[in-house]
Amino acid sequence: MLTHLEMDLEQLKIKIFRMADYTMEAVSSSVSSLKNSDFDMARKIINNDERINRLEIEIDEECIKFLVTRQPAASDLRLILAMLKINTDLERIADLATTIAKETLRINGTPLIKPLIDIPRMSEIAVKMINTAFTALTDKDVEKAKGVIEMDAEIDDLNLQIYRELFTYMGESSKNISQSLSLINVAKALERIGDHTKNIAERAVYYIQGEDIRHQKPKI
Amino acid sequence: MNDKINVKDVSFFYGTNRAIKDINLSAKENSVLALIGPSGCGKSTFLRCINRMNDIIPGTRMTGDILIDQDSIYSHKYDVTSLRRRVGMVFQKSNPFPKSIFDNIAYGLKINGIKDKYEIENTVEKSLKSTALWDEVKDRLGKSAMGLSGGQQQRLCIARTIAVQPEVILMDEPASALDPISTQKIEELIQELKQNYTIIIVTHNMQQAARVSDYTAFFYMGELIEINKTEMIFTKPDKIMTENYITGKFG
Secondary structure (H helix, E strand, C coil), X not given: CCCHXXXXXXXXXHHHHHHHXXXXXXXXXXXXXXXXXXXXXXXXXXXXXXXXXXXXXXXXXXXXXXXXXXXXXXXXXXXXXXHHHHHHHHHHHHHHHHHHHHHHHHHCCCCCCCCCCHHHHHHHHHHHHHXXXXXXXXXXXXXXXHHHHHHHHHHHHHHHHHHHHHHHHHHHCHHHHHHXXXXXXXXXXXHHHHHXXXXXXXXXXXXXXXXXXXXXXXXX | CCEEEEEEEEEEEECCEEEEEEEEEEEECCCEEEXXXXXXCCHHXXXXXXXXXXXXXXXXXXXXXXXXXXXXXXXXXXCHHHHHHHEEEECCXXXXXXXXXXXXXXXHHHHCCCCCHHHHHHHHHHHHHHCCCHHHHHHHCCCEHHHCCHHHHHHHHHHHHHHXXXXXXXXXXXXXXXXXXXXXXXXXXXXXXCCCCEXXXXXXXXXXXXXXXXXXXXXXXXXXXXEEEHHHHHHCCCCHHHHHHHCCCCC
């Protein structure tokens, strides 16, 4: 039988997993809205951001209450500290999804200067990263969490590639500038989503084994 | 920091019952070591081994050795009276003598052969100031110590302990019977005292252990399960048993 402390922790986990689901949906739909010029979907993402903001506040309040009333230690403490930070990262990811949705509205159905291939690829990787980070958290799987950190490099590479490509388009014709800047914004938002997800994976490692792996330079 | 106390393979027996088993640990000079663990795990028994208070309990025996500054306190040559002077003790329940506040502190000095009135007065004042009690009692030093509040009595007992200038102070749940404000004063005091003394404290309050100690040792069923820096014990313990205890899963 679960103790009250364990039940409180489970409730918090359920909330943060729900928030992760909403966030993944927002990221994936934002790029679909861009690809399909689906303005209804874009508006829905922007409107739904409010429920993610509300969840962020709720989770923060519950974590603070848990800290004050339960005074957790060891893995319970690490989980709460990780959740407080993951919560912020998820909210930022959702904000970045609305940035993408706003670009869909700004482009306003103008024919795309090139078929979207790399941006949907970035979005797929980002959603997979979020999903894997949360599986790692549930399964307490450090290797899986570290795998997420490695996936971030792929997103960074794609961002650079998109930037270079769009830069060329802008050089070719001034008519391409406006849309190229929008798409650069989208790619940059996805790159930032990758960074926030990397943070989530790092917090998962902290929760699982108490090790802070942030800001570690890769071994050369 | 140097090791002040070294405990080597210490076991303690009540008759045939082995209450603590092969304990090995060290306590650093000018630090606070907290002993935590469920009731009956042997932490108080262990604490009392450090000033040989268990010696007087019939039918008990200890094996192993405890060294203070590399001197074996269980050596037959070691003078127990001088040990008690070096190692003071504060108990769960404050136990002032039924005498005046002044005499409570002066008593230990007198039995240690100090006769100079001024020296005694100075030491009484200094001890009461060290325990942040001076301002509260300076106008009634001649009044009975029994009239003080529980928290004040406990601080008086600490003042009485430090008056004879020990090197080590053992505390057995010193704040467990006190209200939060008095507890906070005792905890503040522990932080101050560690500048000059090595302190070992038994506590059931894990937050207290986390607040006041530099090192924490977790005992379970007479065994030392884990000892480490307090920060590590409370955020990332090595042993699953420690983890389960401090997260309230048992004990």
